[in-house]
Amino acid sequence: xxxxxxxxxxxxxxxxxxxxxxxxxxxxxxxxxxxxxxxxxxxxxxxxxxxxxxxxxxxxxxxxxxxxxxxxxxxxxxxxxxxxxxxxxxxxxxxxxxxxxxxxxxxxxxxxxxxxxxxxxxxxxxxxxxxxxxxxxxxxxxxxxxxxxxxxxxxxxxxxxxxxxxxxxxxxxxxxxxxxxxxxxxxxxxxxxxxxxxxxxxxxxxxxxxxxxxxxxxxxxxxxxxxxxxxxxxxxxxxxxxxxxxxxxxxxxxxxxxxxxxxxxxxxxxxxxxxxxxxxxxxxxxxxxxxxxxxxxxxxxxxxxxxxxx
Numbered sequence: 001x002x003x004x005x006x007x008x009x010x011x012x013x014x015x016x017x018x019x020x021x022x023x024x025x026x027x028x029x030x031x032x033x034x035x036x037x038x039x040x041x042x043x044x045x046x047x048x049x050x051x052x053x054x055x056x057x058x059x060x061x062x063x064x065x066x067x068x069x070x071x072x073x074x075x076x077x078x079x080x081x082x083x084x085x086x087x088x089x090x091x092x093x094x095x096x097x098x099x100x101x102x103x104x105x106x107x108x109x110x111x112x113x114x115x116x117x118x119x120x121x122x123x124x125x126x127x128x129x130x131x132x133x134x135x136x137x138x139x140x141x142x143x144x145x146x147x148x149x150x151x152x153x154x155x156x157x158x159x160x161x162x163x164x165x166x167x168x169x170x171x172x173x174x175x176x177x178x179x180x181x182x183x184x185x186x187x188x189x190x191x192x193x194x195x196x197x198x199x200x201x202x203x204x205x206x207x208x209x210x211x212x213x214x215x216x217x218x219x220x221x222x223x224x225x226x227x228x229x230x231x232x233x234x235x236x237x238x239x240x241x242x243x244x245x246x247x248x249x250x251x252x253x254x255x256x257x258x259x260x261x262x263x264x265x266x267x268x269x270x271x272x273x274x275x276x277x278x279x280x281x282x283x284x285x286x287x288x289x290x291x292x293x294x295x296x297x298x299x300x301x302x303x304x305x306x307x308x309x310x
Contacts, residue, residue, distance in 0.1 A: 002220060002222050002223060004226060007226050037285065096136060202258035202259055231277040
């Protein structure tokens, strides 16, 4: 069994980062792995799996408790053991980003924009709405108006319903007319979505993970635990970047936009590791009924299709 020193070194660096965003990493674990393997897991399995990432038992328990209070996770007690799964809210919340993270299809754009007007929303709800819309990729055009060129309507509708402000918000569709300047539009997009800062973060991501993909491709018979660790790391770090990314159509982006390279790199690492990491998950994580089941059929739709080598 081959272990990659580069990955061990990378994992050690990750474990030393401060602050440790344990809750975010646990959400990645549940969304990327547990949700596709039956959905429910024993807390002890989570504690063991995340220890190499720098999370001790106390940090995991504290983070899980917080996620329960925030309605991301729900618990079931069986004997002396606690088992956790996503709530409906947590599952929907992860799926909003998963639709974008695991897709390899470039956004086709018809020139239309979704505009959200929320001047009538009370201040506290307005702050929550702005946070949710930004998380979904919307940009702030002017005060109380946010926009997105390829936004999906279902996540927007779910968000308005969850916040209880459907009757306080106006949603419109607007079209970019052909005689307007495409260059001016790209400048607006570049400034509104702060693409320079995001581009720098994507470059750092590429610098970290390109050497690891090379090492994975050269190695033979990789350790399944390391496959799971690298898969979790790359999805976690890509997810955190992608939540800052509006996932804009190529028509509005520069040809050398690094987000495209980061998505391709993530997909290539995932395809190289998914089979061994899925087997590791099924063998080393437990539910109340025993080992977790094999990955569901929908798992194999990720990144345009994963090969089932079981």
